Amino acid sequence: MAKIVDARGLPCPQPVILTRNALQENTAVTTIVDNQTAQHNVTRMAQKAGCMVQIEEQDDGIYLHINRAETPQEQAAPQPASVPVRGPLVLVIPGEFMGRGEHVELGNILMRGFFHTLGEVEPLPDAIVFFNSGVKLVVDGSPVLEDLQGLHDRGVKILACGTCLGYYELKEKVAVGEVSNMYTIAETILRAGKAVNL
Amino acid sequence: MTDKQYAVILVHSTNYALRAEKVLAKAGISCKLIPVPRHLSSDCGVCIRIERANQEAALQALKAACVEIEGVHEI
Secondary structure (H helix, E strand, C coil), rough: CCCCECCCCCCCHHHHHHHHHHHHHEEEEEEEEECCHHHHHHHHHHHHHHEEEEEEECCCEEEEEEEECCCHHHHHHCCCHHHHCCEEEEEEEEEEEEEEEECCHHHHHHHHHCCCCCCCCCCCCCCEEECCCHHHEEEECCCHHHHHHHHHCCCCEEEHHHHHHCCCCHHEEECCCECCHHHHHHHHHHHCCEEEEE | CCCCEEEEEEEECCCHHHHHHHHHHHHHCEEEEECCCCCCCCCEEEEEEEEEHHHHHHHHHHHCCCCCCCEEEEE
């Protein structure tokens, strides 16, 4: 029997999260959604995870019949390169531009593109740490505020360096995440399973 | 969550994308500079995402400002 996940009426990304959780314990899951966005998001997640998805539209909702392929061999002998990292994935943002170069405009475009894309790819980082001029990205008027808000809503912890916000006189303008200190920032980076510096 | 319908406007270069963004902002049309979706191009380029409801107005504003467009795709 397939495990039923009734995700009708639930806001994004709940349908995806509930389905993913159900798939961890069940090989067959039927998720019921009531809109196309949820249908697409759940289907994409399931297919990416190697599952078969059958879509059945009924009067009371869209039924997504998801079957997880059994892959005991892969689980028993994983390739070294595919061993998942243990511990949180932390993104480190030390500046308001992505990469280094003589044109800040390009760095700005890249940073905006990066945070937009972060909302569409896997895996989601567990935390994002902003310091130095990177803190300008978490305040009012930031070009990536909408994306950061979306990530924050999906459970990504957003930490901004208080010293840096103070230096730029931006502490009152923080619009997403929390103002943090060097202890928390240092611990977050040191305890990460993987820290990626942008 | 609001379920907005979007379209992307592709242009010939990054500089055109920046110009398009400025033109649309000036015209009061909300837009977002985003990487070209993977299914549209394998190049690492940027494009302008708008709400479909604003598509006509956006294209007119860009035409008036002489920003040449490569294509429009619904996403």
